[in-house]
Amino acid sequence: MTARPVPAESPPLAVVLPFFLAAPLGLVAGGVLLATAPKDVLVGINLPRTVAMTHAIVVGWASTTVMGATYQLSQAVLGGRVPSYRLARAQGLLHLASVPVFVFAVYRWDVALMGVAGSAVAASFLLFVGLAGFALARTRRGGAIRMGMGAGMAGLVATLGMGLLWLGALQWQWFPITLGRLSAHAQAGLVGWLGLTIMGVSDQLVPMFSLGKHREAKWPAVAIVVTATGLVVFAAGIATDPGRDARVVLAALLVPGPALWAWGLVQAFLGRARRRVDIHGRATMLSLPALGTAAIVGMGAAYGTPFMPDEEAARWLLAYGALLVGGFVGATLIANSLKIVPFLVWFHRYHRSAGRGPVPLIADLVNVPLQHAALAGVVAGTWLTAVGALAGSMLAVHAGGVALAFGGTALTAALAWSLLPAKSSRQPPAQRRQAG
Amino acid sequence: MEIDNRGLMPPEPMVRILAALQGLPAGEELVALMDREPLLLYGELERRGFAWTLDGEDGAYRLTVRRAVG
Numbered sequence: 126m127t128a129r130p131v132p133a134e135s136p137p138l139a140v141v142l143p144f145f146l147a148a149p150l151g152l153v154a155g156g157v158l159l160a161t162a163p164k165d166v167l168v169g170i171n172l173p174r175t176v177a178m179t180h181a182i183v184v185g186w187a188s189t190t191v192m193g194a195t196y197q198l199s200q201a202v203l204g205g206r207v208p209s210y211r212l213a214r215a216q217g218l219l220h221l222a223s224v225p226v227f228v229f230a231v232y233r234w235d236v237a238l239m240g241v242a243g244s245a246v247a248a249s250f251l252l253f254v255g256l257a258g259f260a261l262a263r264t265r266r267g268g269a270i271r272m273g274m275g276a277g278m279a280g281l282v283a284t285l286g287m288g289l290l291w292l293g294a295l296q297w298q299w300f301p302i303t304l305g306r307l308s309a310h311a312q313a314g315l316v317g318w319l320g321l322t323i324m325g326v327s328d329q330l331v332p333m334f335s336l337g338k339h340r341e342a343k344w345p346a347v348a349i350v351v352t353a354t355g356l357v358v359f360a361a362g363i364a365t366d367p368g369r370d371a372r373v374v375l376a377a378l379l380v381p382g383p384a385l386w387a388w389g390l391v392q393a394f395l396g397r398a399r400r401r402v403d404i405h406g407r408a409t410m411l412s413l414p415a416l417g418t419a420a421i422v423g424m425g426a427a428y429g430t431p432f433m434p435d436e437e438a439a440r441w442l443l444a445y446g447a448l449l450v451g452g453f454v455g456a457t458l459i460a461n462s463l464k465i466v467p468f469l470v471w472f473h474r475y476h477r478s479a480g481r482g483p484v485p486l487i488a489d490l491v492n493v494p495l496q497h498a499a500l501a502g503v504v505a506g507t508w509l510t511a512v513g514a515l516a517g518s519m520l521a522v523h524a525g526g527v528a529l530a531f532g533g534t535a536l537t538a539a540l541a542w543s544l545l546p547a548k549s550s551r552q553p554p555a556q557r558r559q560a561g
Numbered sequence: 562m563e564i565d566n567r568g569l570m571p572p573e574p575m576v577r578i579l580a581a582l583q584g585l586p587a588g589e590e591l592v593a594l595m596d597r598e599p600l601l602l603y604g605e606l607e608r609r610g611f612a613w614t615l616d617g618e619d620g621a622y623r624l625t626v627r628r629a630v631g
Contacts, residue, residue: 134601134604135601201600201601202600204600333597334570398567398568398596399568399570468571468572471572472572472601475572476572476575476601476605477605479572479575479576479579479580479605480576480578480579480580480581480582480583481579481583484576486572486573486576487570487571487572
C-alpha cells in the first residue's frame with residue numbers, strides 16, 4: 126500500500142514541559158507526608174493527612190504527568206490538534222497553582238478552602254478535558270491508544286463529578302459521605318482515568334520503544350472495554366455500601382480487563398526486536414507485579430472482616446493504594462516520562478539542524494544513574510509502604526515515604542537534566558549503502 | 562540510495578535520513594527502511610523541500626523521499 130503520510134506536529138515545549146517537570150513535586154510532597162505520618166495512618170484511610178497524601182500523589186504527580194503526555198501524544202502520535210496552545214498553557218498554570226492549595230486545604234481539613242481550591246482544580250481538569258478532548262476527536266489515527274485516552278477522559282469526568290458532589294455534601298450536609306461513595310470516587314480516578322489511559326498509551330509506546338510488534342488491535346481494545354464496563358458496575362454498586370459478598374464480587378469485576386491487558390503487554394515485550402532492556406523496559410516490567418499484587422490486596426480489602434480485624438482494613442487499603450498508584454501507575458509514568466521528555470527537548474532544540482552538522486542524540490541528553498535512582502526510589506517506596514502497612518510497621522511505612530520523596534526528587538532532576546546544554550558525542554552516521 | 566534504519570531508536574532514524582538527503586543528487590530518490598512511521602519527520606521534509614511516500618506496515622515501512630517538484 127502506498128500512502129501519502131499525514132504530518133504530525135509536536136506542541137510547543139512551553140505547553141508540555143511544565144507538566145512533566147512540576148509533576149514529580151507532588152510525589153515528593155506525598156512522600157514527605159507519609160514519612161512524617163503518625164500511627165493513625167494505619168487506622169483510618171480517610172483521615173486528612175492520608176487524603177492529602179493520596180491527592181498530592183494522584184492529582185499532583187500522576188494526573189499532571191498524564192495531562193502533559195496527553196497533549197503531546199494526541200498531536201505528535203495521533204495527528205490531532207490542540208485547539209489553543211495559549212489556553213493549554215493557562216490550564217497548566219491553573220492546575221499547578223491550585224493543586225498545592227487544595228492538598229494543603231485537605232491536610233488542614235479546611236472545608237471552605239477545599240471548596241474554593243477544589244473548584245479551581247476541577248476547572249483545570251474540565252478545561253483539560255475540553256482541550257485534549259478536542260484534539261483526540263480530531264485525530265487521524267485510532268487504535269487502542271485513542272480508545273484508552275478517550276475512555277480515560279470519561280473516567281476523569283466521572284471522578285470530577287463525584288469529587289465535587291462529595292465536597293458539596295461535605296460542606297452543605299446533603300447526604301453522608303460513606304466509605305462506599307469514597308471508594309467509587311477513588312476507583313473512578315485510579316482505574317477509570319489513570320488506568321484506562323495507561324492501558325491505551327502503553328499499547329502504543331511499549332512496542333515503539335522496545336521495537337516490538339503491535340498486537341492485533343482488538344485485544345487491547347477488548348481489555349479496555351472489559352475494564353471500563355467492570356468499573357462502571359463497580360462504582361454504581363460500591364456507592365450503595367453493600368455487604369461483604371457483594372463487595373467481593375464487585376471488586377472481582379476490576380480484575381479481568383487489566384489481567385488481559387497485562388498478558389498482552391508481556392507478550393509484546395517478549396517478542397521485541399530490541400533485546401537490550403533500558404529504563405523504559407525495566408520500569409514497565411516492574412509495574413506489572415505491583416499491579417497483580419494490588420489486585421490480590423484489593424480483593425482482601427474488599428472482603429474485610431472476618432478475613433481481617435476491623436482495624437486492619439485501613440492498612441490493606443493503604444497497601445492497595447501504594448501498590449496501584451506507586452507501583453503500577455508510578456513506574457509506568459517514570460518509564461514514559463523518561464522517554465518523552467528527552468525526546469521532546471531534542472526535537473524542539475535540534476531537529477532543524479539534524480543532517481546539517483553534528484547534533485546531540487538522546488543518549489547525550491540523559492543521565493542514566495539519575496533515571497535509575499528515580500525508579501529505584503519509587504519501587505522501593507511502594508513496596509516498603511505496602512509491606513509496612515500490611516505488617517503494621519510504622520518504621521517500614523516511614524522508610525517508604527522517604528524512598529518515595531527521594532524517587533520524586535531524583536525524577537525531577539533526571540527530567541531537568543535534559544534541559545542542560547549537550548554536545549554531540551558523534552558525527553551524523555554515514556549512509557548504509559547505495560542502491561543500483 | 563537506500564538506508565536501513567531498522568533497529569534504531571528515535572531520533573536516530575530522522576537524523577540519518579536528513580543527513581543522507583543533504584547529499585542527494587537531483588533526480589535521485591532516497592529509500593529508508595523503518596520499523597516505525599516517522600511521524601514527526603514529515604513536517605521537516607516539507608520544510609526542506611522534499612516529497613515522500615510510505616509503503617508497508619508497522620514494523621516494515623519503506624519511506625521514499627525525493628526533491629519536490631516546483
